[in-house]
Amino acid sequence: MVNVAILGFGTVGSGVAEVIHKNGSHISEKVANQVAVKYILDIRDFPDSIFADKIIHDFSIIENDPEVDVVVETIGGATIALDYTRRALKAGKSVVTSNKELVATHGYELLQLAKEHNVSYLFEASVGGGIPIIRPISQCLAANELTEIAGILNGTTNYILTRMIRAGLPFEDALKEAQANGYAERDPSADIEGADACRKICILASLAFGRHIYPDQVPTEGITHITLSDVAFARSGDMKIKLLGRAIRREDDKVCAYVAPHLVPDESPLANVEDVFNAISVKGDAIGDVMFYGRGAGKLPTASAVVADVMDAAKHLKTKKYISWAEGGPDAVYSIDEVKNRWYVRTNAGVAAPEGAQVLSNPDDKACSAFITAEVLSEKELRAKLDGTEILAAYRVLD
Amino acid sequence: MVNVAILGFGTVGSGVAEVIHKNGSHISEKVANQVAVKYILDIRDFPDSIFADKIIHDFSIIENDPEVDVVVETIGGATIALDYTRRALKAGKSVVTSNKELVATHGYELLQLAKEHNVSYLFEASVGGGIPIIRPISQCLAANELTEIAGILNGTTNYILTRMIRAGLPFEDALKEAQANGYAERDPSADIEGADACRKICILASLAFGRHIYPDQVPTEGITHITLSDVAFARSGDMKIKLLGRAIRREDDKVCAYVAPHLVPDESPLANVEDVFNAISVKGDAIGDVMFYGRGAGKLPTASAVVADVMDAAKHLKTKKYISWAEGGPDAVYSIDEVKNRWYVRTNAGVAAPEGAQVLSNPDDKACSAFITAEVLSEKELRAKLDGTEILAAYRVLD
Numbered sequence: 001m002v003n004v005a006i007l008g009f010g011t012v013g014s015g016v017a018e019v020i021h022k023n024g025s026h027i028s029e030k031v032a033n034q035v036a037v038k039y040i041l042d043i044r045d046f047p048d049s050i051f052a053d054k055i056i057h058d059f060s061i062i063e064n065d066p067e068v069d070v071v072v073e074t075i076g077g078a079t080i081a082l083d084y085t086r087r088a089l090k091a092g093k094s095v096v097t098s099n100k101e102l103v104a105t106h107g108y109e110l111l112q113l114a115k116e117h118n119v120s121y122l123f124e125a126s127v128g129g130g131i132p133i134i135r136p137i138s139q140c141l142a143a144n145e146l147t148e149i150a151g152i153l154n155g156t157t158n159y160i161l162t163r164m165i166r167a168g169l170p171f172e173d174a175l176k177e178a179q180a181n182g183y184a185e186r187d188p189s190a191d192i193e194g195a196d197a198c199r200k201i202c203i204l205a206s207l208a209f210g211r212h213i214y215p216d217q218v219p220t221e222g223i224t225h226i227t228l229s230d231v232a233f234a235r236s237g238d239m240k241i242k243l244l245g246r247a248i249r250r251e252d253d254k255v256c257a258y259v260a261p262h263l264v265p266d267e268s269p270l271a272n273v274e275d276v277f278n279a280i281s282v283k284g285d286a287i288g289d290v291m292f293y294g295r296g297a298g299k300l301p302t303a304s305a306v307v308a309d310v311m312d313a314a315k316h317l318k319t320k321k322y323i324s325w326a327e328g329g330p331d332a333v334y335s336i337d338e339v340k341n342r343w344y345v346r347t348n349a350g351v352a353a354p355e356g357a358q359v360l361s362n363p364d365d366k367a368c369s370a371f372i373t374a375e376v377l378s379e380k381e382l383r384a385k386l387d388g389t390e391i392l393a394a395y396r397v398l399d
Numbered sequence: 400m401v402n403v404a405i406l407g408f409g410t411v412g413s414g415v416a417e418v419i420h421k422n423g424s425h426i427s428e429k430v431a432n433q434v435a436v437k438y439i440l441d442i443r444d445f446p447d448s449i450f451a452d453k454i455i456h457d458f459s460i461i462e463n464d465p466e467v468d469v470v471v472e473t474i475g476g477a478t479i480a481l482d483y484t485r486r487a488l489k490a491g492k493s494v495v496t497s498n499k500e501l502v503a504t505h506g507y508e509l510l511q512l513a514k515e516h517n518v519s520y521l522f523e524a525s526v527g528g529g530i531p532i533i534r535p536i537s538q539c540l541a542a543n544e545l546t547e548i549a550g551i552l553n554g555t556t557n558y559i560l561t562r563m564i565r566a567g568l569p570f571e572d573a574l575k576e577a578q579a580n581g582y583a584e585r586d587p588s589a590d591i592e593g594a595d596a597c598r599k600i601c602i603l604a605s606l607a608f609g610r611h612i613y614p615d616q617v618p619t620e621g622i623t624h625i626t627l628s629d630v631a632f633a634r635s636g637d638m639k640i641k642l643l644g645r646a647i648r649r650e651d652d653k654v655c656a657y658v659a660p661h662l663v664p665d666e667s668p669l670a671n672v673e674d675v676f677n678a679i680s681v682k683g684d685a686i687g688d689v690m691f692y693g694r695g696a697g698k699l700p701t702a703s704a705v706v707a708d709v710m711d712a713a714k715h716l717k718t719k720k721y722i723s724w725a726e727g728g729p730d731a732v733y734s735i736d737e738v739k740n741r742w743y744v745r746t747n748a749g750v751a752a753p754e755g756a757q758v759l760s761n762p763d764d765k766a767c768s769a770f771i772t773a774e775v776l777s778e779k780e781l782r783a784k785l786d787g788t789e790i791l792a793a794y795r796v797l798d
Contacts, residue, residue, distance in 0.1 A: 015685075019542055023684075027542060130686035130689060135535070139707065140707050141531065142707045144422070285699075286529065286699040287693065288529065288699075289694070290691070291690075295687050303542075305539070306542075308542045
């Protein structure tokens with residue numbers, strides 16, 4: 001018997017309880033052991049839930065119960081969740097989480113703690129919801145030297161951009177629609193200003209390249225300033241505007257990770273990822289490009305990723321899992337000033353495009369001109385080249 | 400030290416040797432053990448290769464060397480490869496393969512043999528080249544009841560269809576171009592008649608649904624009879640013709656697997672998989688749809704998948720891996736006669752489309768008409784409904 005304790009009976013936590021309950025016999029068969037939920041920790045009671053008799057309010061019951069093998073942390077944030085995760089690992093219990101903020105800010109410390117206590121700390125659900133990505137990067141692509149990751153990591157912003165592109169809704173209206181459909185929170189800032197994507201690219205970069213990249217090392221730009229005019233200019237060049245998290249490894253093994261809107265050419269598989277779907281593209285020396293695609297959020301997709309980790313932990317109670325990365329630091333990263341690419345630039349109407357640039361058109365915007373530079377430039381080089389020109393918008397092109 | 404023996408020094412086998420050689424320190428670090436190639440078995444000598452001193456011609460040297468932990472089988476076919484795989488597993492060595500024919504025809508027997516001798520039989524590279532798919536299905540999606548798999552599993556046919564769609568080349572010309580580019584063999588029949596895709600869907604169906612599905616249980620139709628007219632009619636309905644391998648689990652757990660051309664609507668992510676790329680879409684009760692995308696073939700992508708399995712086997716020398724499925728049989732499958740969908744039908748010009756059907760247009764083909772049925776029908780029901788009409792082509796629609 002493998003006993004599981006769930007911390008936090010919110011959307012994901014209750015989904016985990018449901019998936020274990022519904023697919024119980026299938027899960028136990030695959031693990032070759034009975035998997036059961038013993039406790040659910042929450043500050044609230046749930047008298048009408050079928051799990052009402054499992055609800056407790058005191059974490060120390062879980063911490064001190066030697067029968068609990070696996071703790072599922074779906075509290076979120078990096079305060080109580082951090083405290084409970086540390087204590088669970090120290091008590092010799094494997095911990096599975098969907099908490100991207102905690103992994104992005106304290107992953108190195110928690111992975112070390114897990115190693116010291118010979119247990120697992122697993123977080124497949126922290127990136128890409130139900131899309132398998134953490135395990136493929138750490139195991140399936142293990143024979144590769146990975147060089148780059150680019151992903152549509154946030155479903156809310158992808159939905160908003162899709163509605164701007166397809167239905168011609170301005171940003172504010174698309175956001176309201178996303179809120180009405182339950183895809184965006186009442187306070188949408190973590191999504192639309194890029195913080196959510198930032199945490200996810202931190203986790204992916206740390207895993208793929210081997211040293212912890214922290215959120216404050218990741219320049220992050222959201223989508224709030226993208227206009228319908230930008231969308232239309234991009235379309236005239238057969239491109240779509242997408243918010244990407246990117247991490248690029250340089251030859252000296254330093255990494256630049258950042259979050260920013262990009263113009264993505266239609267022939268890139270990332271361009272066709274619509275609505276709330278996420279996709280993560282990984283480049284390796286042997287495999288070339290592979291891409292993982294699916295629903296990046298939602299109760300059941302996320303819960304299914306958590307439960308897959310629970311099953312993995314349950315099968316490896318006596319042999320620890322091999323996820324790890326080294327401590328980060330200022331010498332782990334290089335500056336975004338050194339990341340060069342072609343640029344989309346929107347200026348006032350009548351400004352001449354530089355020589356060789358691809359001129360874009362938008363008949364609905366008489367006040368602006370736009371073009372894509374022919375050269376691959378850093379942002380500093382771009383601004384020097386256009387010195388004296390008022391730049392109304394500048395986004396990188398993904399080539 | 401983990402010693403590896405490679406059987407067959409062809410494209411994939413030499414790629415495996417190269418990847419282990421080139422990424423050796425990275426690999427050994429991840430495995431926490433030195434991984435080295437000890438023998439390469441081939442009938443030929445390779446005096447100019449940097450691996451010349453590893454070449455041997457007698458399998459019994461490998462079989463009888465207790466220092467060999469992992470055998471990589473890249474011979475192909477199901478004769479010598481079967482004999483050597485059986486002997487290696489019986490000698491207590493884990494076996495890693497890219498040989499889809501062997502896994503599709505003898506997977507159950509070989510997985511049982513591996514279990515009996517407490518070793519691993521791994522085959523990530525047998526489907527989708529470098530795309531991680533076997534491990535995600537067996538581990539990451541383990542918490543799901545999987546219900547359906549649909550994939551573009553053969554890069555050669557996808558290249559040919561892409562060239563027909565994009566460049567308007569007739570089938571024969573697109574095939575010649577694929578051969579000139581090295582994407583198709585001189586004898587292309589295993590690709591264009593669907594046998595390669597058939598083996599791959601057998602492996603995926605067995606793994607996802609738990610009982611061995613054999614190639615002779617899989618109705619298989621290739622792409623040789625697809626015309627430019629079909630391609631154009633499909634385009635007018637915003638669809639693309641793709642060769643799909645599909646496997647559908649019914650509620651009684653029986654499975655129907657088949658290979659056939661399908662009309663795929665543009666909004667499906669499978670429609671945008673072009674050229675030699677492969678993609679596999681998996682449907683589960685909790686995750687919804689996820690898709691895996693990348694290069695389905697090629698020396699280094701395939702070799703990198705083999706080496707990832709070698710690393711996995713090397714890390715689990717003392718604990719067997721959990722891939723397994725049960726014996727198949729006639730009661731594991733249900734008939735394709737029960738698979739219902741909308742149909743694309745091409746008839747002689749002037750034949751009236753059935754009521755409610757979506758009429759397609761192709762101004763370049765005055766001799767034919769085409770439509771998509773409104774109802775979801777089995778093939779038998781379709782033919783009964785159109786009784787008396789000469790059907791020139793009929794393909795399923797993926798909805």
